[in-house]
Amino acid sequence: MIYLRREVMEMIECQNVSVMYNNEVEALKKVSLTIMGPTITGIIGPNGSGKSTLLKAILGMTRSTGKISINGVSSKKMLKKIAYVAQKNLIDLSFPITVRECVALGTLPNLGLFKSVRKEDWRRVERALEVIGLRKEQERQIGALSGGQFQRVLIARCLVQDADYLFLDEPFVGIDMVSENIIIKILKDLKKRGKTILIVHHDLSKVEDYFDQLVMLNNKIIAVGATSNVFNMQNLKRAYGENIFIDRSE
Numbered sequence: 039m040i041y042l043r044r045e046v047m048e049m050i051e052c053q054n055v056s057v058m059y060n061n062e063v064e065a066l067k068k069v070s071l072t073i074m075g076p077t078i079t080g081i082i083g084p085n086g087s088g089k090s091t092l093l094k095a096i097l098g099m100t101r102s103t104g105k106i107s108i109n110g111v112s113s114k115k116m117l118k119k120i121a122y123v124a125q126k127n128l129i130d131l132s133f134p135i136t137v138r139e140c141v142a143l144g145t146l147p148n149l150g151l152f153k154s155v156r157k158e159d160w161r162r163v164e165r166a167l168e169v170i171g172l173r174k175e176q177e178r179q180i181g182a183l184s185g186g187q188f189q190r191v192l193i194a195r196c197l198v199q200d201a202d203y204l205f206l207d208e209p210f211v212g213i214d215m216v217s218e219n220i221i222i223k224i225l226k227d228l229k230k231r232g233k234t235i236l237i238v239h240h241d242l243s244k245v246e247d248y249f250d251q252l253v254m255l256n257n258k259i260i261a262v263g264a265t266s267n268v269f270n271m272q273n274l275k276r277a278y279g280e281n282i283f284i285d286r287s288e
């Protein structure tokens with residue numbers, strides 16, 4: 039059998055993208071960048087530097103000026119191709135839904151209105167639960183999971199959606215090391231399968247292990263490119279200030 043590798047180059051492009059909240063906070067100032075895929079790209083910068091806003095602007099969740107395109111098409115027309123996991127504190131864990139049902143929500147963007155989840159989709163749900171190691175917990179309510187387990191469920195929902203792009207906002211905050219390692223392994227595997235992954239991240243000690251590319255922000259672009267070119271003291275000081283300290287010890 040001959041396997042043909044997909045040679046389409048994925049690309050996210052922002053040209054002069056600005057976001058102003060309430061006519062007073064300029065969260066993004068004329069941000070221009072190109073993210074080539076498949077890659078795992080980290081978006082880093084201090085608190086309030088516009089990291090989440092950048093994801094939301096690409097997703098059309100916040101009003102922006104400038105031009106944002108994915109593979110040359112306006113990003114708003116590409117939303118079906120993007121799976122998004124918001125910051126954990128924005129998700130209602132008291133919603134009465136089981137792990138299995140939560141993962142199955144990932145099938146909805148590809149279903150027609152009022153259609154129910156198909157048999158083959160439930161098989162994809164089973165496989166995703168297997169990959170994240172939570173098959174035994176599938177009938178549990180999501181509110182009864184640990185933070186790390188819940189984050190894994192959200193990743194499983196993205197796997198089921200089978201989107202080309204994955205946007206994750208602070209996926210590793212407040213989770214255990216086992217879950218973090220499982221998630222990063224899955225993400226590296228997804229990259230090998232051609233996905234382009236954007237992660238808002240704040241733990242600088244992991245940056246070199248996790249990301250091929252970096253977007254360093256401080257409301258404007260400080261640097262963009264390969265992690266080996268961007269992640270240096272000079273850029274870090276420009277983004278975070280002179281007192282930056284990185285703890286690389288485990």
Ligand SMILES: Nc1ncnc2c1ncn2[C@@H]1O[C@H](COP(=O)(O)OP(=O)(O)OP(=O)(O)O)[C@@H](O)[C@H]1O
Pocket residue numbers: 059060063064065083084085086087088089090091092
């Ligand atoms: N909905 C909103 N209304 C008004 N201001 C907002 C809104 N969302 C974000 N901001 C402001 O825009 C700026 C950028 O916020 P954003 O959440 O994008 O930063 P961030 O880098 O993701 O921050 P953090 O690391 O703290 O999560 C901040 O000053 C924030 O207070």
